[in-house]
Amino acid sequence: xxxxxxxxxxxxxxxxxxxxxxxxxxxxxxxxxxxxxxxxxxxxxxxxxxxxxxxxxxxxxxxxxxxxxxxxxxxxxxxxxxxxxxxxxxxxxxxxxxxxxxxxxxxxxxxxxxxxxxxxxxxxxxxxxxxxxxxx
Amino acid sequence: xxxxxxxxxxxxxxxxxxxxxxxxxxxxxxxxxxxxxxxxxxxxxxxxxxxxxxxxxxxxxxxxxxxxxxxxxxxxxxxxxxxxxxxxxxxxxxxxxxxxxxxxxxxxxxxxxxxxxxxxxxxxxxxxxxxxxxxx
Amino acid sequence: xxxxxxxxxxxxxxxxxxxxxxxxxxxxxxxxxxxxxxxxxxxxxxxxxxxxxxxxxxxxxxxxxxxxxxxxxxxxxxxxxxxxxxxxxxxxxxxxxxxxxxxxxxxxxxxxxxxxxxxxxxxxxxxxxxxxxxxx
Numbered sequence: 001x002x003x004x005x006x007x008x009x010x011x012x013x014x015x016x017x018x019x020x021x022x023x024x025x026x027x028x029x030x031x032x033x034x035x036x037x038x039x040x041x042x043x044x045x046x047x048x049x050x051x052x053x054x055x056x057x058x059x060x061x062x063x064x065x066x067x068x069x070x071x072x073x074x075x076x077x078x079x080x081x082x083x084x085x086x087x088x089x090x091x092x093x094x095x096x097x098x099x100x101x102x103x104x105x106x107x108x109x110x111x112x113x114x115x116x117x118x119x120x121x122x123x124x125x126x127x128x129x130x131x132x133x134x135x136x
Numbered sequence: 137x138x139x140x141x142x143x144x145x146x147x148x149x150x151x152x153x154x155x156x157x158x159x160x161x162x163x164x165x166x167x168x169x170x171x172x173x174x175x176x177x178x179x180x181x182x183x184x185x186x187x188x189x190x191x192x193x194x195x196x197x198x199x200x201x202x203x204x205x206x207x208x209x210x211x212x213x214x215x216x217x218x219x220x221x222x223x224x225x226x227x228x229x230x231x232x233x234x235x236x237x238x239x240x241x242x243x244x245x246x247x248x249x250x251x252x253x254x255x256x257x258x259x260x261x262x263x264x265x266x267x268x269x270x271x272x
Numbered sequence: 273x274x275x276x277x278x279x280x281x282x283x284x285x286x287x288x289x290x291x292x293x294x295x296x297x298x299x300x301x302x303x304x305x306x307x308x309x310x311x312x313x314x315x316x317x318x319x320x321x322x323x324x325x326x327x328x329x330x331x332x333x334x335x336x337x338x339x340x341x342x343x344x345x346x347x348x349x350x351x352x353x354x355x356x357x358x359x360x361x362x363x364x365x366x367x368x369x370x371x372x373x374x375x376x377x378x379x380x381x382x383x384x385x386x387x388x389x390x391x392x393x394x395x396x397x398x399x400x401x402x403x404x405x406x407x408x
Contacts, residue, residue, distance in 0.1 A: 001272050003169055003238050003245070033275055035309055035405045037171055037236045041247030043187045049369040051315045051361055056350035060358050061365060063347050075199050078192035086196050089187055093197060097185040097250075098236045100309045100370045102275050102405040109275070109403045111313030114369075131245045133171045133238040135271050135407050136273050137408050139305055139374050139381070173307055173372045177383030179323045211335050214328035222332050225323055229333060233321040233386075234372045267381045269307045269374040271407050 002029050006130040010045065010120035013066075013084070015058050018130075019115045022101075023108060025132050031103050034136035038116065039098040041129040044088035045120050046095040052115030065091055088121030095119055103134075138165050142266040146181065146256035149202075149220070151194050154266075155251045158237075159244060161268050167239050170272035174252065175234040177265040180224035181256050182231040188251030201227055224257030231255055239270075274301050278402040282317065282392035285338075285356070287330050289387045290402075294373075295380060297404050303375050306408035310388065311370040313401045316360035317392050318367040324387030337363055360393030367391055375406070 004025050010016055026036060040047050051057040069087045076086040099116065102109045110116070118128055140161050146152055162172060176183050187193040205223045212222040235252065238245045246252070254264055276297050282288055298308060312319050323329040341359045348358040371388065374381045382388070390400055 001170060003240050034273060035407060037238065039237055039245065041245065041250065043185070043247070043249055048365050049315070050365060051350075054350050054352070057358065057361055060348050060350045061361060064341075064345075064362050065365075067347065069200075073200075075203065076196050078190050078196050080190070086193065089193055089197060090200050093184050093186060093201075093231055095365055096232075096368070100236055100372055100405075101311055102309065102403045104275050104403075109311065109313065111315070111401065113315055114313065129247065131238045131240075133236075135171060137306065139376050173374065175373055175381065177381065177386065179321070179383070179385055205336075209336075211339065212332050214326050214332050216326070222329065225329055225333060226336050229320050229322060229337075229367055232368070236372055265383065267374045267376075269372075271307060 001135045004132040006132055008118050008128045010118060010128055011125050012123050013120055014062055015117040015119050017115045017117050022116055026103055026108060029134050031134045032106055034103045034134055035100055036103050036108060037098060037100045037133040039131045043092055044085060044122050045118060045128050046092040046097060047099050048095045048117050048119055049099060049114050050117055051113050053113055084123045091121045137271050140268040142268055144254050144264045146254060146264055147261050148259050149256055150198055151253040151255050153251045153253050158252055162239055162242060162244060165270050167270045168242055170239045170270055171236055172239050172244060173234060173236045173269040175267045179228055180221060180258050181254060181264050182228040182233060183235050184231045184253050184255055185235060185250050186253055187249050189249055220259045227257045273407050276404040278404055280390050280400045282400055283397050284395050285392055286334055287389040287391050289389050291387045294388055298375055298380060301406050303406045304378055306375045306406055307372055308375050308380060309370060309372045309405040311403045315364055316357060316394050317390060317400050318364040318369060319371050320367045320389050320391055321386050322389055323385050325385055356395045363393045
């Protein structure tokens with residue numbers, strides 16, 4: 001069992017793949033078989049597992065969620081941290097804060113088309129902290 | 137490893153923070169390092185990790201989800217348990233039924249602004265049962 | 273600790289219960305107390321825990337999500353894999369790719385009304401691969 005810290009710099013809103021960073025941690029931890037759990041320590045960025053092939057799929061996910069949860073909605077009263085902050089919290093509750101992926105033969109058991117992503121919901125570049133736990 | 141039961145009384149619709157209850161279980165279990173998994177045993181209440189500071193953020197999350205999934209939608213056919221029941225199930229699938237949080241130095245590794253919440257989607261006061269699992 | 277593979281054939285769009293398949297794996301693994309984690313290895317099908325009693329609840333969940341994320345939305349640019357593919361990815365990010373359920377007395381600690389479902393978001397019949405991890 002072990003707990004690891006991972007920091008990802010995001011350049012602003014969007015999906016940023018971290019599969020290779022997590023695979024590296026699995027190899028370094030020398031985990032043959034077990035469970036990898038990832039948690040993001042923020043409420044305005046989140047996690048998702050999604051299509052890693054066609055960049056248009058990623059673009060459509062971003063555009064669809066932005067339209068569902070736009071900036072400037074008159075329903076928001078929590079506006080002191082900027083127009084992108086309250087939509088960021090809503091986008092986070094609709095996606096994932098923690099994900100668990102079994103490990104076999106020292107590899108994440110992701111499907112062929114699955115990638116792990118940090119979804120940054122704020123406009124600005126941010127350092128996002130993740131915690132990764134391995135158990136066997 | 138251990139499994140614990142936790143019961144939370146909710147007063148009706150809304151987000152109710154349970155971070156301190158979970159932290160107490162971590163201390164009582166004497167877990168130094170490991171993984172804490174929380175599952176809610178209901179389909180009309182759910183879990184989320186969200187902003188624990190400005191109460192307006194909580195209020196906006198509640199108002200936004202209520203508007204997305206209102207009572208009285210003509211699409212509902214499962215109406216025998218009351219007008220708030222089918223929207224409750226939909227809100228539950230959009231948020232989380234289980235959450236996993238790594239533990240380090242006997243503390244949940246939540247970020248500064250993160251709190252763990254039970255999200256009650258029914259109007260009435262309810263006793264909500266959670267199961268908490270610790271592994272190292 | 274053990275990792276298991278499970279394949280589910282889905283007949284097309286809809287919620288398909290897999291609770292008994294997972295319970296069977298728990299019994300076969302002879303897990304008395306621990307944690308069961310399920311991950312689906314796809315980006316156009318997902319997992320959810322929901323009401324297992326009234327079939328109208330299931331039908332309403334399907335109809336509501338289909339209306340929120342319809343085929344043929346002009347926002348989609350990832351259309352090469354068919355009109356049901358991009359909505360499938362969006363539905364997957366709004367629901368779950370992994371779920372964790374504590375086990376006690378060799379049984380999943382699901383609530384009375386909870387069932388585990390694979391949510392198929394594509395029109396065609398598909399073989400969906402899941403990975404199930406047990407730890408104690």
